[in-house]
Amino acid sequence: MTASDWAEAALAAMREGGGLNAIAIEPIATRLGATKGSFYWHFANREALVEAALARWERLRTEEVAAAVGPEPDPRARIRELYHRVTRDAARDPTELALLAHADHPRVAAVIKRVTTHRLDCLSRLFRDLGLSETEARYRGLQAYSGYLGRAHLAHSVPDLLPHGEDDRRYLDSVIDSLIGTHRPDADSGAGTDTGAGSGKGPAPGRDP
Amino acid sequence: MTASDWAEAALAAMREGGGLNAIAIEPIATRLGATKGSFYWHFANREALVEAALARWERLRTEEVAAAVGPEPDPRARIRELYHRVTRDAARDPTELALLAHADHPRVAAVIKRVTTHRLDCLSRLFRDLGLSETEARYRGLQAYSGYLGRAHLAHSVPDLLPHGEDDRRYLDSVIDSLIGTHRPDADSGAGTDTGAGSGKGPAPGRDP
DNA sequence: GTATCCCCGTACGACGGCGTACGGACATGC
DNA sequence: GCATGTCCGTACGCCGTCGTACGGGGATAC
Numbered sequence: 210m211t212a213s214d215w216a217e218a219a220l221a222a223m224r225e226g227g228g229l230n231a232i233a234i235e236p237i238a239t240r241l242g243a244t245k246g247s248f249y250w251h252f253a254n255r256e257a258l259v260e261a262a263l264a265r266w267e268r269l270r271t272e273e274v275a276a277a278v279g280p281e282p283d284p285r286a287r288i289r290e291l292y293h294r295v296t297r298d299a300a301r302d303p304t305e306l307a308l309l310a311h312a313d314h315p316r317v318a319a320v321i322k323r324v325t326t327h328r329l330d331c332l333s334r335l336f337r338d339l340g341l342s343e344t345e346a347r348y349r350g351l352q353a354y355s356g357y358l359g360r361a362h363l364a365h366s367v368p369d370l371l372p373h374g375e376d377d378r379r380y381l382d383s384v385i386d387s388l389i390g391t392h393r394p395d396a397d398s399g400a401g402t403d404t405g406a407g408s409g410k411g412p413a414p415g416r417d418p
Numbered sequence: 419m420t421a422s423d424w425a426e427a428a429l430a431a432m433r434e435g436g437g438l439n440a441i442a443i444e445p446i447a448t449r450l451g452a453t454k455g456s457f458y459w460h461f462a463n464r465e466a467l468v469e470a471a472l473a474r475w476e477r478l479r480t481e482e483v484a485a486a487v488g489p490e491p492d493p494r495a496r497i498r499e500l501y502h503r504v505t506r507d508a509a510r511d512p513t514e515l516a517l518l519a520h521a522d523h524p525r526v527a528a529v530i531k532r533v534t535t536h537r538l539d540c541l542s543r544l545f546r547d548l549g550l551s552e553t554e555a556r557y558r559g560l561q562a563y564s565g566y567l568g569r570a571h572l573a574h575s576v577p578d579l580l581p582h583g584e585d586d587r588r589y590l591d592s593v594i595d596s597l598i599g600t601h602r603p604d605a606d607s608g609a610g611t612d613t614g615a616g617s618g619k620g621p622a623p624g625r626d627p
Numbered sequence: 628g629t630a631t632c633c634c635c636g637t638a639c640g641a642c643g644g645c646g647t648a649c650g651g652a653c654a655t656g657c
Numbered sequence: 658g659c660a661t662g663t664c665c666g667t668a669c670g671c672c673g674t675c676g677t678a679c680g681g682g683g684a685t686a687c
Contacts, residue, residue, distance in 0.1 A: 210664085226522050230439065235644065245646085246665045255645070303522075310519030312575030313435050313512075322576050329579060348592045351580070355568030362567050363560075366521030367534050371560070383557045387596050419634085444674065454676080455635045464675070 210243055212251040212261065219262035220304065228307035229314065232259050256316075263320045266304060270324050273298075278331050284338035288353070289385055291335075296357060296381070300364035309358070329354055339389055353388050419452055421460040421470060428471035429513065437516035438523065441468050465525075472529045475513060479533050482507075487540050493547035497562070498594055500544070505566060505590070509573035518567070538563055548598055562597050 218241050222231040234248050234255055241247075252258050277294050281287040299305060311317045332350035341349060363371055372380045427450050431440040443457050443464055450456075461467050486503050490496040508514060520526045541559035550558060572580055581589045 228437075228519060233644065234646090244666050246667075248665095249646075250664060307519055309571050309575055310437060310516055318575065322579070325572070325576050325579055345592070348581075348589050351572075351589065352565060352593050352596065355565045355572060356561060357564075357568065358571050359564030359567030359569075362518050362571075363534070363564060366518055366527065367531050370531070370534055370538060372557075380557050380560065383554070384561050387561065442674065443676090453636050455637075457635095458676075459634060 210241070210247055210251075213265075214241065215248060215251060215258060216261035216265045219258050220265055223262065223304050223307055224302055226303070229259065229311045229317070232262060234258070260316055263308075263316055266308070267320050267324060270305075271327060274328060274331060278335070284335050285389055288332075288335050288339075288389055291332075292353070292357065292381065292385055296360050296364070299357070299361035300368070303365055306362060306365055325354070336389070349388055356384060356388075419450065419456055419460075422474075423450065424457060424460060424467060425470035425474045428467050429474055432471065432513050432516055433511055435512070438468065438520045438526070441471060443467070469525055472517075472525055475517070476529045476533055479514075480536060483537060483540055487544070493544050494598055497541075497544050497548075497598055500541075501562070501566065501594055502590065505569055505573070508566070508570035509577070512574055515571060515574055534563070545598070558597055565593060565597075 215237065218237045219232045222233075222237055222240070223229070225231070232255065234245055238244050238248055248258070252261070277291050278287060281290050308317050308321060312321055329347075329350050332353050333346045336346035336349040336353075337343070339346075360371070371377060424446065427446050428441045431442075431446055431449070432438070434440070441464065443454055447453050447457055457467070461470070486500050487496060490499050517526050517530060521530055538556075538559050541562050542555045545555035545558040545562075546552070548555075569580070580586060
């Protein structure tokens, strides 16, 4: 039984509901088949466990971003891929939403700030790669990230109100189109084989005579 | 001392941090200068108080939407006004964010679902008034609402990462432009003196002859 | 004056969570 | 055999909160 085991168990407890309050020593000890005696050998107090769990979460999220944003060369496809991927994961892991709700906690606030800054930087860079100006790229990055957070919330708390299946795919395309301009009908990036038309109705029908 | 007083105090407690857990009988009693004796005369148990607070919150939010969406005739300006107004309030009242984090609570889930449905309907109607198709209007409504939720979170947990003052006004204009098409450069709403160009590069230049 | 009822304060028990004290099992070194 | 150090279980005190029991003030009716 190591400190890492406790940290992972704390994260698991958060994942399964209750937010930060789910990090309670005795319930987690029971879940691990251990007792408080073990815990207080590895940690000074509950706050230390919270901190360890937060550090672990931050590391996982950072690696996740790096993995998600890495391979794809085309910036347009990168944004698309990132949005799909990240929005799918967040729906079934309420940990991030729980942390957002505890932003008044100083440790949590610090973690959120670092993770958010990192993500926004990555997003802004993606938009810069699309040719947008510095401030415009930052605006788009903020807008994209706000949309991501909101979508994660909706997916978790009122999934019925979000489109499903194919409809959701079209919706996401519509959102992404409004973020990255619109995808040029001439230089369409292959991934979506067919219904690019559905999103083609986006905000910018004009543009090419 | 009425039941309403307790419900309002419960809401106030939530406003000031701690989310649903902030609705604790004894602290609220102290804050009201009363005791549990009074509470258990008006309510059966804590759950009843939570329910009363939720009902009160739902009523307030519903009236708020009605007031915010009512007067303005031009749909474009309505969206603008709504976005500005709602985004400003949400930043300094974490109650909604706290409720989102407790979406696993059945009562909370029901309230969130009703309020969200209502808001999305209003938003979709606004976009329909702009001439969008049914599904397109619903997509835009969802996108706008997701953006609102995300922005509220960012404003509360990492306000430093959001633009401030004039910059934020430009950012919001950029977001709204990408949602409602673009604001017509001929009918520019005066406030922004100069750099309206920054958002003018939005997704849809065409549309109006 | 007193009976009644509404409203509330006080005192109590129970529970769950934190943190501490202490002892004990077990391996290791010598 | 014995000492030492690591790791953990047990038992305890403490606190905050929920819910209940009970008593009492005070207004009103008559």
